Amino acid sequence: MKEITFIHAADLHLDSPFKGLRKLPEALFQHIKDSTFESLQILIDEAITREVDFVLFSGDLYDGENRNLRTQVKFRKEMERLKQHGIQVYIIHGNHDHLGGKWISIEQPDNVHIFSGQSEVKAFKKDDCVTYIYGYSYPTQHVNQSIVDKYVKREGADYHIGMLHGSAEGQSEHSRYAPFTVDELMKKSFDYWALGHIHKRQELASSPPIIYPGNIQGRHKKEYGVKGCYYVKLQGKHAQLEFVPTATIVWNSIEVLLEENDTFDQLLMRCRMLLEQIRQDSYCTLVEMKLSNYTDFMMHDQFQHDLLEILQEEEEYKQNFVYPYSISLAETVINDSSHPILELVKTSEWTEQDVFEAIQPLFKHSLGRKYITELSSEEKKQLIKKAQQMLSILLANGGNER
Numbered sequence: 486m487k488e489i490t491f492i493h494a495a496d497l498h499l500d501s502p503f504k505g506l507r508k509l510p511e512a513l514f515q516h517i518k519d520s521t522f523e524s525l526q527i528l529i530d531e532a533i534t535r536e537v538d539f540v541l542f543s544g545d546l547y548d549g550e551n552r553n554l555r556t557q558v559k560f561r562k563e564m565e566r567l568k569q570h571g572i573q574v575y576i577i578h579g580n581h582d583h584l585g586g587k588w589i590s591i592e593q594p595d596n597v598h599i600f601s602g603q604s605e606v607k608a609f610k611k612d613d614c615v616t617y618i619y620g621y622s623y624p625t626q627h628v629n630q631s632i633v634d635k636y637v638k639r640e641g642a643d644y645h646i647g648m649l650h651g652s653a654e655g656q657s658e659h660s661r662y663a664p665f666t667v668d669e670l671m672k673k674s675f676d677y678w679a680l681g682h683i684h685k686r687q688e689l690a691s692s693p694p695i696i697y698p699g700n701i702q703g704r705h706k707k708e709y710g711v712k713g714c715y716y717v718k719l720q721g722k723h724a725q726l727e728f729v730p731t732a733t734i735v736w737n738s739i740e741v742l743l744e745e746n747d748t749f750d751q752l753l754m755r756c757r758m759l760l761e762q763i764r765q766d767s768y769c770t771l772v773e774m775k776l777s778n779y780t781d782f783m784m785h786d787q788f789q790h791d792l793l794e795i796l797q798e799e800e801e802y803k804q805n806f807v808y809p810y811s812i813s814l815a816e817t818v819i820n821d822s823s824h825p826i827l828e829l830v831k832t833s834e835w836t837e838q839d840v841f842e843a844i845q846p847l848f849k850h851s852l853g854r855k856y857i858t859e860l861s862s863e864e865k866k867q868l869i870k871k872a873q874q875m876l877s878i879l880l881a882n883g884g885n886e887r
Contacts, residue, residue: 544579550586
């Protein structure tokens with residue numbers, strides 16, 4: 486029976502800036518910054534080891550429309566590795582790396598086939614097996630209308646694969662581009678749909694497979710968990726799918742549940758144990774830590790800052806680090822509603838205007854205004870959240886410190 490094998494990947498976002506992490510130690514930040522390239526190298530290694538017929542990249546190879554030369558040259562080097570092993574590559578461009586951007590274009594090896602801003606069909610032939618690959622690259626950043634009608638099945642192939650960068654109905658994680666429904670794709674009678682744009686791995690349908698592989702490397706805390714690509718084997722009407730991890734850095738979040746009378750040393754030991762439990766040999770981890778059932782002295786910013794620095798220093802030079810990038814207080818749920826002020830805290834919806842009115846005297850003070858700056862909208866929201874936490878704890882304890 487005729488069969489084909491391929492790797493399906495999307496949303497590489499090569500050379501992502503990793504905003505918000507520049508305060509990390511330089512060596513650590515550089516490792517994180519290089520992680521998208523390292524994940525690509527792992528993907529190419531997998532394609533070569535598995536001897537696939539071709540690789541599909543379903544949009545957003547680059548993080549921005551103005552892709553730089555260094556990034557393009559690195560990508561070409563990996564494509565040349567595939568060429569040495571006779572592996573073809575098919576690429577569509579999405580909203581981040583659309584064809585309307587401004588960049589100095591460099592030539593790719595002849596095993597790389599890039600779809601234009603018009604719907605196209607490219608044929609892959611292996612012995613007596615013919616596969617038609619259908620694709621469309623974004624001519625500009627904003628493709629808000631459906632493009633499903635551009636995918637018209639042709640006769641004369643054993644397999645039909647659609648490459649589409651867009652939003653399935655009901656998806657809210659990303660901006661809505663090239664929208665479609667699963668039913669619309671099913672009606673095309675293709676053998677596989679290689680999707681891109683949504684960074685969370687999802688299998689929308691199994692017959693035929695309609696797949697979001699997610700991105701190959703998480704870039705911030707919302708893109709948590711192991712990331713990677715799919716290895717696919719089509720054999721007649723049967724499809725075999727295998728998720729292949731590629732991320733060298735994984736984002737995670739853990740809750741540190743404390744006992745009522747925990748000392749600092751006991752808290753530190755709990756944190757160390759939890760970090761050790763999630764350590765992996767195959768990748769590094771960036772961790773957001775949340776303290777739960779905390780006591781009053783843990784609420785101070787300086788305490789959280791010092792604890793974070795201690796844990797960070799212990800992980801900074803480890804090869805498979807589990808590096809905590811933030812420590813914060815978990816939201817507290819208070820069951821005792823007998824205190825009228827506590828009930829008010831729980832039900833009141835404080836606004837940014839409330840914060841503005843509360844702190845306005847500081848900005849009018851002759852000395853204070855010299856040393857403080859206006860708070861951003863996000864800082865005001867964080868201030869409200871922290872004030873609610875502090876009031877809840879104090880009122881729940883009868884106003885007394887533990």
